[in-house]
Amino acid sequence: MDDIREILKGDTYMCGISGIFNLWTTSPVDKGLLQHLNRVQSHRGPDDEGYFINTNIGLAHRRLSIIDLSKGQQPIFNEDNSICVVFNGEIYNFESLVAELTNLGHHFSTHTDTEVIVHAWEEWGVRCLQRFRGMFAFALWDNNKHQLFIARDRLGKKPLFYTQTQTGQFVFGSELKVLLAHPEVDKSLRTEMAEEYFMFGYIPEPFSAYKNIFKLNPGHYLLIEPKTSVKQECYWDLPSPSSLLSxxxxxxxxxxxxxxxxxxxxxxxxxxxxxxxxxxxxxxxxxxxxxxxxxxxxxxxxxxxxxxxxxxxxxxxxxxxxxxxxxxxxxxxxxxxxxxxxxxxxxxxxxxxxxxxxxxxxxxxxxxxxxxxxxxxxxxxxxGYRRQRMHLAEQRLRDKIPYSVRRPIFSSLASVYPKADWAPKPLRAKTTLQSLAMNSVEAYANTMSKLRIGQRRTLFSASYLRQLNGYTGLAIMQEHADKAPSDDPLKLIQYLxxxxxxxxxxxxxxxxxxxxxxxxxxxxxxxxxxxxxxxxxxxxxxxxxxxxxxxxxxxxxxxxxxxxxYRPKMGFSIPISEWFRGPLNATLKTTLLSDNMLDSGFFSPKVLKQMITDHTSGQSNHADALWCLLMFAKFMNRQ
The missing domain is CATH 3.40.50.620 (HUPs)
Structure with a gap:
């Protein structure tokens, strides 16, 4: 494979990976297109760039040099160049793995954690993931097996997005902008994304804002061969705490x-x-x-x-x-x-x-x-979160009162209790009353929501609510809860x-x-x-x-x-409420009331205008909701 191995050093100046795999044909990957996709994320790797192209597979890398500065250029290969990897992250136990793999007969040409991946794959296949300790997203091509192996670390520290075009190109990258730079990638927005975003404050894995672009779940991998479908497989999850520590x-x-x-x-x-x-x-x-x-x-x-x-x-x-x-x-x-x-x-x-x-x-x-x-x-x-302590306190009360009694009583109380943003925390009881009317998963989802379900239903247009057809982001929470390894109330929400x-x-x-x-x-x-x-x-x-x-x-x-x-937790905060009543007020109005927002079909224009008016006048504090809307509008105005 020496004649098809390409390492191209660029003059543009932590790492980012990307690639194209023609699933249905053996047509060559367009090198110019691959370079274009890779350079979109040059900020992730200002020190170097590298490419591997072998007919229908192309891998690319942007490098921030951390270890073995002189020999760590990627892609990196095994001894006979039949296996190639591009890697974003760090494998912290690589030195012990090098020693183990060397004893098993493997030969290393660099002192990088990246090279460990190719030899670990040779030795253990997909089980190599169980050996790695660190943060990573990588793509490995095995020319002997004609397999593309892509994996993401257990917690999701390093990102990985992927999609498949109508012509059968599998495209992936460390950031969404990589995929969006491909001319054939479907850029249609996903219907449910606004509901999920205004609930979570982000779009949770495995989804993205786009209909056909996905995030590889933490602790999952893809093993792809020509003319096959793309399917995620789980290799790690939080283990069941079978015996608790003394x-x-x-x-x-x-x-x-x-x-x-x-x-x-x-x-x-x-x-x-x-x-x-x-x-x-x-x-x-x-x-x-x-x-x-x-x-x-x-x-x-x-x-x-x-x-x-x-x-x-x-x-x-x-x-x-x-x-x-x-x-x-x-x-x-x-x-x-x-x-x-x-x-x-x-x-x-x-x-x-x-x-x-x-x-x-x-x-x-x-x-x-x-x-x-x-x-x-x-x-x-x-x-360490206050919400976790509050959830346990609420759960103790939920456990004492039957659901059939709790739901009507606390739902009624929550409906009449004002949303007292101005009041001291102990008096802001609306969310607590709502949560007491729910089961444990519903309650935690309610606590975690940027906008509660009632707020979202008020904000969204009637036509968008019809499109959702009853769907809410709670479905994602519930799917995870069903797989939780413990029913202990705290461990359940930690898992979530x-x-x-x-x-x-x-x-x-x-x-x-x-x-x-x-x-x-x-x-x-x-x-x-x-x-x-x-x-x-x-x-x-x-x-x-x-x-x-x-x-x-x-x-x-x-x-x-x-x-x-033992001091109270502060965290990073910014004065967004004051911003929206002062220096950002004009920007808020023009951005949220832009044609792209009003014509998007997601929102009730009347509610958008009223929220801005009520916050600006000081009648209500809609700072968090307006911040969510501002970030959403910035996104929509780029579409």
């Missing part, structure tokens, strides 16, 4: 396991650091990193001029305690100029407003490092978070924000081995009274000061 075991093992998850993520041939927000999770990562390396940890944090959004005091406290090389920058919470840039980065509607400060901290980190560790996943794995919120919101937000700044982000708390172990922590050890992440915080007491561990 409290002494948790205290003994938690820090040990987290240390190991951090240690394997410290390998890099480029500058490496950590985000330090001043919250529990990032503080824990930095504290343990300091004990695992000889040199000071490189840390970065952004702060806000407004006290209600600023956590730099706590970030500085950790930085001082562990004598880190700390980079801190005060930014304005009113930096709404990033909205258009972020809307383009996410390709489809995405409503998490914390994407703005996430982009800012990635931008800051990229000034001094190419790799940064983050604290993402701590709230999911150790139950791992299947929807984590890949659809948190990991998507971080991937696009970091890739836009050519920064790789690693998440030790989302190490799958750590998660499998932590899922067996008793729910009563994760939430005690009103304290979330109890086991995690108790284990961290020797490493993180108590005023950080």
């Amino acid at each position: 409290w002494p075991d948790v205290q003994t093992e938690l820090i040990e396991r987290l240390n190991e998850a951090i240690r394997i993520r410290l390998l890099s041939d480029v500058p490496l650091g950590a985000f330090l927000s001043g919250g529990v999770d990032s503080s824990a990562i930095v504290a343990l990193m300091a004990g695992l390396q000889n040199e000071p940890v490189n840390t970065c944090a952004i702060g806000f001029k407004e006290n209600e959004y600023d956590e730099t005091e706590y970030a500085n406290q950790i930085a001082k305690r562990y004598q880190t090389n700390h980079l801190s920058q005060i930014v304005s919470s009113n930096d709404y100029n990033l909205i258009d840039k972020l809307s383009l980065a996410y390709d489809e509607p995405f409503a998490d407003s914390s994407a703005l400060p996430t982009y800012q901290v990635c931008q800051l980190a990229s000034q001094s490092v190419k790799v940064s560790l983050s604290g993402d996943g701590g709230d999911e794995i150790f139950a 978070d791992f299947k929807t919120w984590l890949p659809g919101d948190i990991l998507t937000k971080v991937d696009r924000a970091s890739m836009a700044n050519s920064l790789e982000v690693r998440s030790p708390l989302l190490d799958h081995s750590l998660i499998e172990w932590a899922y067996a922590i008793k729910s009563t050890d994760n939430i005690r009274g009103n304290e979330g992440k109890y086991a995690f915080k108790k284990s961290l007491e020797p490493y993180v000061d108590s005023n950080i561990l």
